[in-house]
Amino acid sequence: MRPIQIFSTLVALLSVVSAQQPSVIPRKSPVYTEEFQHTLPIPPVKRPLTTYHNKKTGKVVDFYEIRIKSFKKNIFKGLGDANFVGYDGMVPGPTFRVPRGRETVIRFINEEQNAASIHLHGSYSRAVFDGWAEDMIPKDHYKDYYYPNAQNARTLWYHDHSNGKTAVNVNSGQAGFYIIEDAEVEQRLCLPQGKYDIPLMISARFWAANGDLPDISAPGPQYGDTYSVNGQISPYLDVESRKYRFRILNASVGRTSNFTIEDGKGRLLPFHVVGSDAGFMSKRVETKSLVVAPAERWEIIVDFGATDEKTLMLRTAQVFSDQRYEISGNIMQFRIAKSEAPSLAVIPLPNKLVDLDLPKVTNALVTKTFVFGRTGTLWTINGKTFHDPKNRLVENVPFGTTEKWILRGGAGWSHPVHIHLVDFQIIKRVALGPTGRDYLTEYERFAMKDIAAVGSEEEVHILAKYAPWDGLYMFHCHNLAHEDDNMMAAFNVTNIKTMGYKDSKFSDPMTAEFRAKPYKGTTDLVEVKSAVLERYSNMGAYEKNN
Incomplete structure (x- = not known):
């Protein structure tokens, strides 16, 4: 059992470090003494509570419910519990996996004192469902968010977007994965699926001396000095000697990272980048390092069958101005076992992935x-x-x-x-x-x-x-x-040059009809299916030219 090794002088693999090295600000958080003793948590997949089938349009709308609530969790052995506020009382929140084109209504119920606003990051939601910073859910209120899920397959994430409180709320645990899937594209590309398709929410946080989350509400840098993956500091993951797909999200309040995968001798394992914020890329790119800024998502394919090593390490180097703040470089350990099943390592990754819908300049730019x-x-x-x-x-x-x-x-x-x-x-x-x-x-x-x-x-x-x-x-x-x-x-x-919208009630994010409402303690699913979902499905929010 050894503490995380802290290092303060790092050389980033891309030229993104400062030309002059500033003095390093010392580590604030307690020493973590259980490095690679806990397995990587995988957030559970959220299941719908009811479903509405629109016979007129053929659309299907699933209904979900998420509660914003506090919980305690011990992070540092021998210290006190940390106080979190998360979606469904967990960090990260549950993962949504939604087939492309299948609409959703998600009811967020706020049980906590801090007001909340939910942004589905990467979705082209209407303004009233986008998480406008002042469209907040007070304590004991709820808001229904209606999402189209019609974009190409991609890794999104949902997180708090409250005016002036986003950093506090996200740092406390209010973030989760939301994945739009396209089975036809997945099958054509022959990429890892199921248990070999793993979301990794990587966050850098500061921790107080007592093991709790500190108050970060005051203005100032919040780069964090201790990494967690899916809520666990320094986890390990048992993997087979085959290809895996990792959906990497940097959910840190402020720290940019430069990720590498290394063996015990410091040699770098190449991997392929196949997806970004907006879904699959036009072609795969091989690299040995990946710069990921806060809120960026990159999907990578790692072939653990391409090495004879028994363990590999996900590490990070400091980049940009973040290098002023001391960090722990070891993030996660991979433990490789020989795969008994036929390995995807023998199936080459396609070079071309998808055709991108690039912006076309048809007007005077x-x-x-x-x-x-x-x-x-x-x-x-x-x-x-x-x-x-x-x-x-x-x-x-x-x-x-x-x-x-x-x-x-x-x-x-x-x-x-x-x-x-x-x-x-x-x-x-x-x-x-x-x-x-x-x-x-x-x-x-x-x-x-x-x-x-x-x-x-x-x-x-x-x-x-x-x-x-x-x-x-x-x-x-x-x-x-x-x-x-x-x-x-x-x-x-809009074509209207002022703030006065006349064409659509969905354009003003503060439209009263869609604001948060008092929660009465129970959700009537019969009413939800027969009234709420039917109403959303027929209001035309996601029909063009509305």
Whole structure:
């Protein structure tokens, strides 16, 4: 039994570290003494409570219920329990696996004091179901979120999006996987499925001396110094000597990571990247390292049959400004056993995966620049803050048009920028100073995204088509400490140049009809099926031109 080895001088495998190494801020958290003694937890798959079949349209809508509630869990042996608030009282929350095109209504019931707002990250939900930061669920209230699930297969995640409290709520455990599956595509690509398709929610947190989660509500850096995977610090996973598919999500409040898979001699095992935020890439990319910013998802294929080693290690190196904060580099251990079943290792991965729906520039290309910076004591976008309602709307985008946005960062900080509603193509990265990169990684080049990793002294150029719905949506830095400290803005997808919507009740995220309602203690599933699901299925929220 040995503690995690802490190391403070690391060399990232990509040139994303600062040109000058700053002094390292010491570790805050207690020493973890049970490294690789606990198996990796796999979040349970959520099952629907009832289902509605629309005879007129043929659509199927499943109903689920999630309770936001507190629970205790011991993390550090010999110390006190940690206090979490999670979905269904677990961390991560349960995983949703939904067939493409099968709609869902999820009722989130808040049993806790902090108000909640739920964002299904990566879904093109209507604005009223997107998790607008001020559309909150108070204690003892519920809100029904209606999702279309019509996009291509992808790894999404659901998490809190409350105005000014997102970092606190996500850090406390309010996050879970939501996976849209397409059986036809999966079968054609012949990628690992079932128990060989494993979601990995990786989070870096600080921990208090007593083993609890500290209060992170005050403004300031929240990079974390201790990694957990699916809620467990330093787990191990028994694997067979064959291919596995891992859906990697960086659910950290603020830390970007550079992941590698290493043997005991420090040699790197190559793996293939096949999916991104927006689903399968156009081609697989072999790499030995993977930079993952907060909220990014990457799907990788690891062939444990390609090594003679009995154990391998998932590790991370420090990148961007995060290198100022001391970390533990060992994240997770793989224990390899010979596979008795025929190995997929003999079946080569396809080089071409899918055709990407790239944004097409059919209009005179409009270019907009957004500066993610510091104004006084606040994090801002173009000098404006989200907390100022009169200034939070920074862009009107005509429906259906493609625009080029330049996302510009400053010196000393990185910003993982998330744009709601759309998938986008990263077309260029420009170095603005010695710490900036001037290239795209190979896996970025063949992917559609909803997070752009903007490093220190960089700007990233993206193309996006603003569709398929009109409405008021957010974009922001997904370093949640920055987001909560005002680095968030709104854009308005509509042909109407003001905030006054006349075409659709789904465009205004604060439409009263869809706001949270008091919870009476029980859910009548007969009423849900005959009234609630029927109503949602027939209201036309996800019909085009609505």
